[in-house]
């Protein structure tokens with residue numbers, strides 16, 4: 001298996017993703033998307049939006065501000081509890097995540113332990129500074145939010161939002177009423193979030209600015225039903241149960257229907273999202289055995305939650321949470337109701353109720369990292385490495401190449417490309433270098449098809465289409481290109 005480091009190098013050399021402010025040596029935890037990376041990310045979002053938002057008449061998307069007033073984050077608990085434990089070196093003054101140091105040395109999971117308890121473990125295990133081997137100070141906590149002044153005269157504190165979810169909770173009332181909704185109703189949002197991570201690492205896996213695609217599904221807690229559960233109940237997922245983690249057991253394969261019946265899943269809406277996520281991530285080219293849901297242990301689960309299930313992707317450095325799924329009960333609305341002094345309960349046929357919330361929270365950059373790693377092909381035989389992106393997320397669906405740069409072939413190729421662009425396909429033109437070099441360049445950015453215009457095209461309007469994965473070529477008529485490419489986008493070619 002290739003490593004994410006290999007992929008990071010490829011992304012840099014191909015301008016897909018590179019450090020922010022690179023000419024100033026960059027800044028840790030921030031990355032920019034280049035032209036190819038930008039389209040890949042846009043297509044991922046488009047695909048997610050189709051699958052998780054547009055195909056539901058009761059899920060609405062909003063686009064909220066990235067700066068939030070302090071009051072919101074006081075109500076959400078971020079001001080007080082969105083902290084990481086840190087241990088500073090007495091000698092070189094470098095700062096480290098205390099829980100990571102302990103986990104790396106002992107393999108023991110210590111989330112939820114107090115600074116005092118962590119200090120004790122560090123002393124007992126004789127853990128030293130990983131940079132200079134110096135002794136470590138007592139563990140203290142550090143708030144991860146990035147603070148800013150809202151007004152020029154100061155006095156009003158704001159924060160860059162640490163998650164997109166809070167705009168959704170604060171907008172719930174207005175969206176619910178203006179869309180004339182009934183429960184269940186979902187609000188989705190795609191956008192940037194900010195966390196001042198102590199040790200950003202693993203390329204785009206742990207960043208200080210990243211993007212999320214979140215849904216808060218507001219449901220009636222008295223119902224315990226999901227109108228679309230039947231569509232997904234037979235979908236099998238990979239699941240690591242709490243019991244398996246406690247007793248060193250194995251991952252199981254189970255349908256979401258069975259997992260709900262057995263009481264592992266607290267609500268059918270959780271099952272609905274888990275099934276959809278499993279299918280969605282497979283459709284991004286991530287193999288089934290590199291995907292699993294982990295039922296978080298009681299000590300990792302917030303007190304108000306009735307169950308958290310992380311979708312994890314297997315990377316070369318281990319499994320990593322990429323989508324957090326939580327049954328958040330009425331915790332968020334209740335808290336905002338109290339702090340803002342507004343009513344957020346809604347009228348239903350069974351009387352007033354404060355909705356419960358099921359939240360799937362997708363990390364875009366971790367998803368992109370998973371896509372890049374699992375679609376990367378090191379190909380000695382072909383002589384170049386390439387990406388096997390599925391057509392729906394490939395930055396370009398096809399390259400259009402005139403065989404030679406003369407005799408009217410470039411003009412014919414331009415006609416073909418203009419028509420394909422008008423039809424809405426993402427295609428690019430390339431006439432420089434040998435046809436082999438052009439295939440290589442197209443493969444390197446994961447282009448599923450190469451369309452070549454040759455002398456026969458001038459005679460009979462046919463072109464060759466080379467398939468990136470098999471390298472096989474077929475000949476088809478120009479007028480059939482649209483149907484061919486549409487089928488490819490639907491995964492049929």
Ligand code: GAP
Nearest residue numbers: 163165205206207210321322323324361363366
């Ligand atoms: N609203 C719930 C929430 O934000 P989370 O588990 O903290 O939950 C959800 O974050 C997802 O956001 C994670 O599964 C991960 O994919 C992504 N994420 C969180 N912190 C990140 C970071 N520092 N860098 C990149 N992605 C991050």
